[in-house]
Amino acid sequence: MPEPMDAFDEVHAATDCLDLLTGPVATAIRGWRGTVPVEQFRFVDTDPAIADTAVLVEHHGAWLLEQSANCVVVAGKRGGAVTLAACVVLSHTRADVNGAVRRRLGARKASFASMDTAVSESGMEYGGITPIGLPAAWPLFVDAAVADTPYVLIGSGSRRGKLIVPGKALAELPGATVLDGLATVPGE
Structure with a gap:
């Protein structure tokens, strides 16, 4: 299978x-x-107009979907306290926010x-949020499938550009915990 770098003309x-x-x-x-x-x-420098995963994959090839990951910011609430966390899952899956994430955060919701x-809390643009550079106090949950991906395409902090990094590097980020079962496949 090709690597994410193969989808782009210029990789730096x-x-x-x-x-x-x-x-x-x-x-x-x-x-x-x-x-x-x-x-x-x-x-890789990309057009901000195609920053969303579905559009980027349509433009560069469907095979890229299984080697791309999304980083989503989650708010866990218990009583009056809110805990922000981030989840990194492969793009063809969804973070199990109401199950795995809620339990890990010890949140009621x-x-x-x-x-x-x-x-405002990440210092990054919506649609480009990446696990690299998130606030150190945030829990960071990385799906085991992401950590096992040789190279994964992720946001760069802005809608312009993407990063391609070894999946195991994401497991080494500050606050990172690798979890089996963090992601679910829609429709299954």
Whole structure:
């Protein structure tokens, strides 16, 4: 199966494109301390009009769907307290927000965070939120299938551009917990 890099004409080292990334993402890449070499992180400059996964996959090839991941921001509520967390699941799946995520957060209720909250608290653009550079205090849940993907296409912090990183690097992000069963396949 092709790798995500094969879908794009130009692929650059992410460290050479820090000026194209949002502040939190550039800072996280600059300060990377994981066992996966930061030189394996790639950046592809994409049109913001095709940033949404379905449109990007339609443009670059359906095979890319199984090698792309979405990062969603979740708000867990218990009493008056709200805990923000992020979930990373393969794009052809959905995060089990009301089951696995709610239980992990110890929340009475969990739902997707509002767009305004996700953007203001992450420092990233809606439609480009990525697990790299999220606030360190947030729990980060990474589906085991994402961590096992050799290279995964994710957001870059803005609608312009995507990152391609080894899945195991996402498991090494601050606050990350790899979970089996975090994702469900729609219709199953």
